[in-house]
Amino acid sequence: MRQRNVKNLQERLAALAAYRVSEPEKIKGKWNTLFANDNPIFVEIGCGKGKFINAQAALNPAYNFIGIEGQENVILRALEKSGEAGMTNVLYISKFVNDITEIFAEGEISGIYLNFSDPWPKERHARRRLTHVARLNSYFKVLKDNCTIEIKTDNEDLFAFTLEQIEEGGFNVIQMTRDLHASELAAKEITTEYEDKFSQQGKNINYVKIRA
Numbered sequence: 001m002r003q004r005n006v007k008n009l010q011e012r013l014a015a016l017a018a019y020r021v022s023e024p025e026k027i028k029g030k031w032n033t034l035f036a037n038d039n040p041i042f043v044e045i046g047c048g049k050g051k052f053i054n055a056q057a058a059l060n061p062a063y064n065f066i067g068i069e070g071q072e073n074v075i076l077r078a079l080e081k082s083g084e085a086g087m088t089n090v091l092y093i094s095k096f097v098n099d100i101t102e103i104f105a106e107g108e109i110s111g112i113y114l115n116f117s118d119p120w121p122k123e124r125h126a127r128r129r130l131t132h133v134a135r136l137n138s139y140f141k142v143l144k145d146n147c148t149i150e151i152k153t154d155n156e157d158l159f160a161f162t163l164e165q166i167e168e169g170g171f172n173v174i175q176m177t178r179d180l181h182a183s184e185l186a187a188k189e190i191t192t193e194y195e196d197k198f199s200q201q202g203k204n205i206n207y208v209k210i211r212a
């Protein structure tokens, strides 16, 4: 997701500092204290410009949400959406996260979303894909028992790889469709920026929900 020439990037980020957690490793095991409640916490890795996470947070005020996004000029848009809406149940981690267990304690999280993750098409980059089995295993370490990971992608190769990794990890598929918007799940679906773009082009959206 590219966003070039963002004017006054650092000043605009600084104005929204209340939504950004600058040293997330130090908050490991204590995220509920930042939200000042014990509500369940849901995480989106690679939240982009934040359409999905802000809509989830607005619809679910009894839950907390954390958006993780490595590009500052992209996450700015997500922060601005939260700031404009005065959200109190969303926080952001502005970095590329490789080991989620450095940031969250065992069983601290109630759900993880991976929406339109970068496909990393070269085989030698397979371990960078967010759905690699090693990463799926680490996500389940920070998830509470019986909680799920939901994955959406337009990319057929990434989806095929993801299904292989799910099988390799021995995880349970709860729901799966190759055409999310034509499925019975469509009605309650909250879309992302990428999802809107690809579905407007007529592209099918792949979806899978898994449990350990």
Ligand SMILES: C[S@@+](CC[C@H](N)C(=O)[O-])C[C@H]1O[C@@H](n2cnc3c(N)ncnc32)[C@H](O)[C@@H]1O
Binding pocket: 001, 045, 046, 047, 048, 049, 068, 069, 070, 071, 074, 095, 096, 097, 098, 115, 116, 117, 118, 192, 193, 194, 195
């Ligand atoms: C293709 S975009 C999709 C954005 C959004 N989820 C959507 O569907 O519109 C993927 C985003 O994930 C971010 N990203 C990729 N790997 C990441 C990581 N390990 N930690 C944080 N962000 C990551 C990228 O910077 C990029 O903005």
